[in-house]
Amino acid sequence: MKIDYYAYHSGMTKWNAGFKVLLAVGTLLMVIIFNRVRISLFAILVMSGLTLIAGRLPIRTYAHYLTIPFAFMLLSSVMIAVDFAGTPKGDFNFSLCFFYVCVTRQGIATAAQVLLKAFAGMSALYMMAFSTPMGEFICVLQNLHLPGLLVELMHLIYRYIFILLETAERMQTAAKVRLGYGSLRQGFRTFAGIAGNLFILSMQKAERYYDALAARGYDGKLEFLREQRPVSAGQLAGAAAYIAAIIILGRFTR
Amino acid sequence: MTKLQKNVWKASIAIALALSVCPVSNAMHIMEGFLPPALCIAWGVVCLPFLVKGLINLKKIFAENRRAVTLVAMAGAYVFVLSALKIPSVTGSCSHMTGTGFSAILFGPSVTSILGIIVLVFQAILLAHGGLTTLGANTFSMAIAGPLLTYGIFGLCKKLKVNKNVSIFLAAALGDLFTYCVTSVQLAIAYPSANGGVAASALEFLGVFAPTQLPLAVIEGILTVLIMMAMESYARPELKAIGYGR
Amino acid sequence: MSRIREELLKTRDLSFAYEDKTVLQSINVTIYRGERIAVMGPNGAGKSTFFLNLNGVLTPGQGEIFLEGRKLEKKAFHELYKKVGFVFQDADSQIIASNVRAEISFGPMNLGLTKAEVQRRVEAALDYMDLQELKDRAPQYLSGGEKKRVSIADILAMESELLIFDEPMAALDPVNANLVEQIIDRLHTDGKTLLIATHDVDFAYRFADRLLVFSEGALLADGPPEEIFQKQEVLEKAHLKKPAVMQVWEALTDKESLQTDFAPRTIDQLTAYLSQTVK
Numbered sequence: 130m131k132i133d134y135y136a137y138h139s140g141m142t143k144w145n146a147g148f149k150v151l152l153a154v155g156t157l158l159m160v161i162i163f164n165r166v167r168i169s170l171f172a173i174l175v176m177s178g179l180t181l182i183a184g185r186l187p188i189r190t191y192a193h194y195l196t197i198p199f200a201f202m203l204l205s206s207v208m209i210a211v212d213f214a215g216t217p218k219g220d221f222n223f224s225l226c227f228f229y230v231c232v233t234r235q236g237i238a239t240a241a242q243v244l245l246k247a248f249a250g251m252s253a254l255y256m257m258a259f260s261t262p263m264g265e266f267i268c269v270l271q272n273l274h275l276p277g278l279l280v281e282l283m284h285l286i287y288r289y290i291f292i293l294l295e296t297a298e299r300m301q302t303a304a305k306v307r308l309g310y311g312s313l314r315q316g317f318r319t320f321a322g323i324a325g326n327l328f329i330l331s332m333q334k335a336e337r338y339y340d341a342l343a344a345r346g347y348d349g350k351l352e353f354l355r356e357q358r359p360v361s362a363g364q365l366a367g368a369a370a371y372i373a374a375i376i377i378l379g380r381f382t383r
Numbered sequence: 384m385t386k387l388q389k390n391v392w393k394a395s396i397a398i399a400l401a402l403s404v405c406p407v408s409n410a411m412h413i414m415e416g417f418l419p420p421a422l423c424i425a426w427g428v429v430c431l432p433f434l435v436k437g438l439i440n441l442k443k444i445f446a447e448n449r450r451a452v453t454l455v456a457m458a459g460a461y462v463f464v465l466s467a468l469k470i471p472s473v474t475g476s477c478s479h480m481t482g483t484g485f486s487a488i489l490f491g492p493s494v495t496s497i498l499g500i501i502v503l504v505f506q507a508i509l510l511a512h513g514g515l516t517t518l519g520a521n522t523f524s525m526a527i528a529g530p531l532l533t534y535g536i537f538g539l540c541k542k543l544k545v546n547k548n549v550s551i552f553l554a555a556a557l558g559d560l561f562t563y564c565v566t567s568v569q570l571a572i573a574y575p576s577a578n579g580g581v582a583a584s585a586l587e588f589l590g591v592f593a594p595t596q597l598p599l600a601v602i603e604g605i606l607t608v609l610i611m612m613a614m615e616s617y618a619r620p621e622l623k624a625i626g627y628g629r
Numbered sequence: 630m631s632r633i634r635e636e637l638l639k640t641r642d643l644s645f646a647y648e649d650k651t652v653l654q655s656i657n658v659t660i661y662r663g664e665r666i667a668v669m670g671p672n673g674a675g676k677s678t679f680f681l682n683l684n685g686v687l688t689p690g691q692g693e694i695f696l697e698g699r700k701l702e703k704k705a706f707h708e709l710y711k712k713v714g715f716v717f718q719d720a721d722s723q724i725i726a727s728n729v730r731a732e733i734s735f736g737p738m739n740l741g742l743t744k745a746e747v748q749r750r751v752e753a754a755l756d757y758m759d760l761q762e763l764k765d766r767a768p769q770y771l772s773g774g775e776k777k778r779v780s781i782a783d784i785l786a787m788e789s790e791l792l793i794f795d796e797p798m799a800a801l802d803p804v805n806a807n808l809v810e811q812i813i814d815r816l817h818t819d820g821k822t823l824l825i826a827t828h829d830v831d832f833a834y835r836f837a838d839r840l841l842v843f844s845e846g847a848l849l850a851d852g853p854p855e856e857i858f859q860k861q862e863v864l865e866k867a868h869l870k871k872p873a874v875m876q877v878w879e880a881l882t883d884k885e886s887l888q889t890d891f892a893p894r895t896i897d898q899l900t901a902y903l904s905q906t907v908k
Contacts, residue, residue, distance in 0.1 A: 250416020264727025316471030325613025
């Protein structure tokens with residue numbers, strides 16, 4: 130849950146949340162719509178630049194988070210590049226007993242393209258995630274007129290996640306002290322015990338939490354005062370230049 | 384084989400082995416940027432009727448009992464936390480439960496679809512698992528298809544009077560497996576094989592993720608049973624209150 | 630003090646049952662403006678339920694509630710939150726927003742005020758509780774003491790006259806407990822009416838000018854602390870001890886036969902008296 134922490138302590142925390150969300154989602158869309166290596170590279174450059182320089186995120190932290198979906202990425206891209214066939218159809222073929230593992234140049238190119246696209250997507254998502262507190266993100270969704278019920282549940286769930294995490298951590302520490310994770314079997318039992326207990330606890334807490342909401346006049350609508358953070362002219366100009374550059378890269382170059 | 388080919392071959396075997404000992408994937412979130420725009424939208428559209436149904440059901444629940452708001456929110460937070468807790472394992476790796484099977488058994492598939500999509504948004508933003516453009520596809524596989532199957536199997540087992548723990552195990556494990564099958568098909572549709580089309584590609588994806596996903600499905604099943612047992616020993620009345628075990 | 634006692638909130642025969650289980654049994658209490666009331670009694674005696682009834686979260690099965698002498702319609706009970714603020718024991722169970730400023734605004738937003746007024750009240754509460762520096766922080770990154778202050782600011786921003794605190798010092802370290810006590814004193818000076826549940830007899834003795842003792846859903850005693858702490862049967866039934874200062878004072882007055890109307894409430898008063906008289 131470190132991303133959450135960084136979101137409150139980023140150099141970009143005070144930027145207008147809607148602006149950041151729009152920039153990230155816009156980048157995502159352009160990257161997958163244009164589907165071009167140079168646009169992916171450009172997006173990676175700009176988004177990472179923002180996160181690292183404007184957001185002042187330590188580069189090692191950033192690198193660590195980029196490797197999270199690594200396993201998924203690697204396996205999937207290998208699968209995109211590789212094909213199985215009865216005859217050696219690819220540019221590189223490896224014979225296994227009954228069939229061939231074929232790799233075509235085209236396949237490798239596609240895999241590389243997909244990989245870059247995925248990285249570009251991640252960099253855009255991270256730009257937003259590492260700089261936008263969740264509460265503000267939810268308020269952006271609220272402005273987009275998502276169903277109120279959904280937005281309200283998001284607010285509450287976000288808050289409760291941290292309460293449950295804290296409780297779970299305390300339980301896990303207590304279990305560790307009592308050597309509750311010795312063997313795998315014991316480990317599973319302890320894990321399930323904590324998870325089961327946590328569930329009961331969370332249901333009991335829910336009752337009290339409703340009282341607390343009602344005590345402050347909650348009647349089915351969760352509303353907070355929102356900080357108004359104007360978008361600066363420089364930010365607007367930067368975003369416009371960035372989008373123009375992507376469109377030029379995607380449209381007018383070959 | 385040329386030298387390069389041999390090296391590539393060796394490297395891929397090594398990676399496959401490394402990954403099968405250390406299942407790092409949190410179930411199978413399709414990552415950000417991985418799907419073409421048409422599919423992002425298509426999967427989102429497929430999810431819509433289920434989500435609308437979920438919202439309507441929730442509205443009904445809240446209209447009957449407003450206090451259920453914090454209860455449902457707490458359940459959503461619990462599913463997130465359950466999927467964020469590290470499962471203890473011998474290899475010291477980092478595998479997680481999906482938690483949506485658990486939710487499907489306790490709250491039913493329509494509430495689970497709403498909790499599921501919220502949890503997926505949080506996972507994408509707070510944990511970097513999955514993404515926003517792939518939200519539709521991930522919601523369908525993890526918050527709709529898997530839970531529906533789980534719920535169906537659990538109901539079927541109840542009708543057939545199968546032992547409760549066995550039914551929970553089957554429901555959770557098969558739901559998890561189903562999620563992984565759906566994800567493989569989703570990937571295959573996006574990236575069909577040049578020689579065998581979508582079907583061949585789906586088999587490839589199924590194959591390559593099997594070493595991590597098969598054991599995880601079994602673990603999900605076992606843990607769901609253990610958690611239910613632990614819960615029952617803690618508090619039956621609470622479980623009754625949310626409509627489980629009637 | 631010679632002012633006329635103004636009635637703020639009154640309950641008459643207030644009873645509350647939770648699924649056939651009686652939790653409160655015909656409670657008759659009148660709270661006057663500016664009072665400092667300590668509410669005592671073991672857990673499960675009905676204190677929290679009583680508060681939730683006063684605040685409109687729970688609706689009593691029977692009984693009447695009077696606000697400033699006016700009898701309230703039953704359907705107006707749930708609007709009591711506008712006049713009666715309730716600070717929960719566990720700050721975590723109260724805080725719901727994802728930053729301090731938004732959190733404090735939640736109550737005022739529900740009062741249907743203009744945005745400018747909400748803003749003014751949030752700022753005032755931030756200042757009062759010395760939270761300006763934390764206003765953009767998320768609750769998950771606040772310490773226990775900070776969260777407590779936020780939960781008090783939450784209620785202050787609603788500007789209710791009667792403030793209820795449920796065990797405000799529980800689970801706080803001595804520094805923060807001390808801070809909260811100072812805040813409570815300041816609130817009294819600023820004219821708030823205070824109703825505080827506590828298990829700490831010493832705190833109750835130095836803080837309260839009136840004591841309510843609950844036992845098994847009934848109001849066991851209602852009166853000045855110096856009288857109630859003398860009633861052995863009340864103390865036994867409610868599992869209370871005599872405040873330390875009172876015990877020491879009694880021991881002294883027995884032995885030294887100090888005949889005086891004065892009775893110290895705090896350690897400071899006691900030591901000041903002793904250093905003056907005992908040489």
